[in-house]
Amino acid sequence: MKFMDLIVKEEELGKEIEGVFAEIMKTGQYVGGHFVDEFERAFASWVGTEHAISVSSGTDALKYILWALGIKKGDEVITPSLTFIATAETIALLGAKPVFVDVNPETFLIDPESVGKAVTERTKAILPVHIFGSVADMDRINAMAAKHGLAVIEDAAQAHGASYKGKKAGSLGLSAAFSFYPTKNLSVFGEAGAVTTDSREIADRITMLKNHGQKDSYYSVFLGENGRMDALQAGILLKKMKYIDSWNQKRRELASIYRERLSKVEEIKIQKIPEGVEPVYHLFVVLHQERDRLKEELKRMGIPSRIYYPVPLHLQPVFSYLKCNRGCLPNTERISSQLLALPIGPWMSKEDVLNVCKAVKKAVINLK
């Protein structure tokens, strides 16, 4: 069994993607063009925002949102530490200070109460992460942001299609970043990302930022970068978008088997999904006190699993200057020392999941 299987399985999808390659080879339209325009329209409509701007990665999506909002040296942005480096790296790259706060011990999502305590007069934004395909407590985060005049930026890199009180991740704050890295629920053959927003101003600014600050060809108004999405990746996304809802549904079905079979295993704690959230299970994660031994035992039985994130961001050397040392975020630290992701994805059958469940139960007993 593989932890992830990234091969295109659907025959029809494979043919459609070959069609994208064939058209692009014939037309020579490698950058921009109708695939990019169509993808942006389709993605905005699916997420439920006015605008979607295609960019070259999820990291760039985050960076361009922060950049467009004018986040700079001296500013603070509140974010969790239990996430991928890009979330906080982009804040720091713009010269601002990532202010790490703890997560809820059961949902693993940013804790709104800790966010409230971290607000200072330098705070400019809150950057919640919809971790593992669940969705943060956006009502409380938005209320806090409104009270203090802060921007809310969603990191939706792991939450394509997840929803909160009926609204999709990516439409719940001022602006959101998506990644289409190959392992994501919606993915490309390389690197790509997108920004969603209802703000015309942010959309226009990011459209220019990702294209050297150009207003017209060879006429730059401000500094920017080359951060565009390739036409090929846009074409692939467009074709894959027909399948994303059914892929997410399959993930939810598999997750419900995991929940049913593992919820009674006392030693295992499953990520709790908050009321009102429909998750997309980018990862199916559990906690176990002896996680490393459990992982080894599962490996011995031929079951792959992965650790997310072995070292939370506040304890990585890159952020040592923030002096948020061990003990500073107890829930985050405990979760990252106990968390194990079990295989999940549309490529798996119900039998596969039942086999993983059997192995987990057996491994837990063996460890006693």
Ligand SMILES: Cc1ncc(COP(=O)(O)O)c(C=O)c1O
């Ligand atoms: C939570 C989170 N944020 C940001 C990113 C960055 O996305 P990318 O790898 O497309 O730059 C990722 C993906 O790896 C992620 O998981």
